[in-house]
Amino acid sequence: MKTVAISILGTTLDRRGRGDKRWDKWRPNISMCQHDDLLIDRLELLFDNHSQGLADQVTEDIARVSPETEVVHHRVNFQDPWDFESVYSLLLDFARGYRFTPSSENYLIHITTGTHVAQICLYLLTEAGYLPGQLLQTSPAKRDSNLPGQYQIINLDLSKYDQIASRFQKEHQEGTAYLKGGIETSNKAFNDMIAQLEKVSIRSNAPILITGPTGAGKSQLAQRVYELRRQRGNLSGQLVAINCATLKGENAMSALFGHKKGAFTGASADRPGLLKQAHQGLLFLDEIGELGLDEQAMLLRAIEDKRFIPFGSDKETSSDFQLIAGTNNDLAQRVREGSFRADLLARIDLWTYRLPSLKDRIEDLEPNIDYELESFANKAGYLAGFNKAAREKYLNFGRAPMASWSANFRDLNASITRMATLADGGRITEDIVEEEIFRLKQKWQSAEDSELQLQTIIDAVLGNGRSEAMDYYEQLKLATLIKICKESSSMAEAGRKLFNVSRLKKTSNNDSHRVKQLLGKYGINFEELNT
Structure with a gap:
């Protein structure tokens, strides 16, 4: 694999020193080609229309220190090297027009020379994959050192850096x-x-x-x-x-x-x-x-x-x-x-x-109860919590099919606030939970059994106006059937909820068939309810 470096000519750093004195100064593009453990097979050198003479001088000097390095000139006219938009566009044009062959060449993008704007643009183009290589950073050698300088190769694949990842x-x-x-x-x-x-x-x-x-x-x-x-x-x-x-x-x-x-x-x-x-x-x-x-x-x-x-x-x-x-x-x-x-x-x-409703993520009920208790303590200035039996009773109710949590986390917040406020010594007892369960049942029943809501549930499935031809009693039955089916993953699960008593008295519990018959009376398909 050949190693190819892409670099901008440093109009200041690469020009340092006159005559032979230039060899006493660190010049990044020349230094890059002087490392014994970094062989640059080809240097793609970018410069503007006013720097041809310097580019020729740098090319001659590289030939002296690294005759095996081929230097290829590319004129890129940076009219305003500090204008981000124009510099990025010119470098993007270069990247799109260059024929990269990563199967046979490794590419190093030298980000030491050029304006800070150009260096940023090279970084962004490399990160985005327009320049398919690694970044190369060079710097002068330490004092009293005979080395041509130092370099570091930076791989932008951050997943390779365990500490960063x-x-x-x-x-x-x-x-x-x-x-x-x-x-x-x-x-x-x-x-x-x-x-x-x-x-x-x-x-x-x-x-x-x-x-x-x-x-x-x-x-x-x-x-x-x-x-x-x-x-x-x-x-x-x-x-x-x-x-x-x-x-x-x-x-x-x-x-x-x-x-x-x-x-x-x-x-x-x-x-x-x-x-x-x-x-x-x-x-x-x-x-x-x-x-x-x-x-x-x-x-x-x-x-x-x-x-x-x-x-x-x-x-x-x-x-x-x-x-x-x-x-x-x-x-x-x-x-x-x-x-x-x-x-x-x-x-x-x-x-x-x-965002799913509380009912749709009921497995998260318990940690949200703890969150509401903590929020109450922060506002009220004292701790409140359930005794073991009260907590179990409240959780069992909250997870049961009858618990609609129609106002979602607002219902939960209000419920915990009420119980914590009534808790003597900060202990929520079974009596307090029973009273709260009764309150919630009343609230949800009055909300869910209203005639308008029943008609809304039915018309959403059968079409607008269909519920008006039904008795209120029939609306109650059909709306409940639709609601339970929507909350169930299968007809068997819906049947177990709907026939929770009568199914125990039968020798054959074909719950799915019973649900299918009830839905069929209204031309409803279970699968369509759950799409």
Whole structure:
């Protein structure tokens, strides 16, 4: 394998010394070819139109110290060697036009010469793979040394450096733990989602869309993403959060984009707006699906161009913010209905994460109970906890099919707060748990058995209006059947829940067949319910 070095001519360092005195000075491109343990077979030397004479001199000197090294000249006209965009473009053009043969040649990218801008560009092009090699750093020899200098070869594959890889892994673990609020969760889908979100939070400035039911923790997660990015130095501004359902009419435009004095009745002074406040920070728009179409159009431009026009103004202003959007709605359905812009959805769903409900990750109930108890202690100033029997009773209830946790973690937070407040001496007893279970059952039953919710469940499966032709009693039965089937992984599991008493009295417990018959009466397919 031949060794090929790619280097920029050092118009200062390679020019040092006049006449034979130049040999008394360290010159990086010449020194690079003087090492006994580093044979450079070919040097690709880059220089601009004004440095041909120096390039010829360096080539002659390399021929004296390393006659086996071929020097190939490349004219790259750096009109402004300190302009990042132009330098990067010229070096990218060189990389794309060069015929690399990594199967027969090893490449070293010399980053000692050239302006700091050029050195950074060489690094970035090497990291991105446009220059398929390793970095080469050279430096003068130590004092009183006869050596031609020193060099170091840097491999950008960080996985080869155990200490760095270990540190990255530790930071990743700390980041994911932070995003989970320090809660040791075990739901695999949730853990995988948070692990990816940690990487995206650190590495990307693109919008993030967080979906999921009300109470699943969208606001808390956005807060933690902001704090994590701020810790890592990715943000310097503040977190600005707003629930878009509270923004209506002129108030929406004014709140988001600001307004000029006199823009409308009551506008007695200029207002900067939330987007301006979020400059260099993070803007969290919860329930983004509630924004009007006009506000959506302005938001799209603000995301793409970082510019917008305050309400009542004729001049643009700017704000560089990162966006996290939250919603419990199906935005794709909103697009089909014409109430949400397709281009805005396409712009904000590059990174989309759906937070599961508490019911969907019920295996994480216990660590979240401990988290809520700790949060209560921090606010109330005293500790509260279950006795063993009370904890077991509460966990068994919370994990049972009847526990809907309809408000998700808000239900859990309120429940723990009530029990901890009533606990004499900080001990939550079985009596307190029984009282709380009764309260939750009443709440969930009144919410779930309302006629409107029953009709919503049925119409979502059979089509709008079908429930209106059914008696309330039939609606109750069908809605319960649909709900249990949706929560079950198989018809057999659904049958065990639905026929938990009668199945014990039968000699043959064909639960799947009984469920299939009930669904068939309404033309419902079990598999379609769970897609």
